[in-house]
Amino acid sequence: MVKETVYINSFQVIVFVILMYDVCLLAEMNVQVKSNVTRVGHSSSKTTTEIYSYVTPRFGG
Known part of the structure; x- marks a missing residue:
């Protein structure tokens, strides 16, 4: 069985972190x-x- 290696560049990680922060911040501001x-x-x-x-x-409810 051969495992496939997945490479993620730092740009993708930064974009994900910013998006996650943005969504959580909006939730804290009671955005729908x-x-x-x-x-x-x-x-x-x-x-x-x-x-x-x-x-x-x-986001609980």
């Missing part, structure tokens, strides 16, 4: 989850809530 779903490109609010709810309790 629906606008964050659009921002991150998820297909449903459930996906966004599951991913970000561990970072901020504002």
Whole structure:
């Protein structure tokens, strides 16, 4: 069995961190989850809530 190596460059990591910070900051500012779903490109609010709810309790409900 051959394992495939995946390389991630630092630019991709920086973009991800900035996006995650942005979404969490907006949640703390009580911006609707629906606008964050659009921002991150998820297909449903459930996906966004599951991913970000561990970072901020504002996504809990």
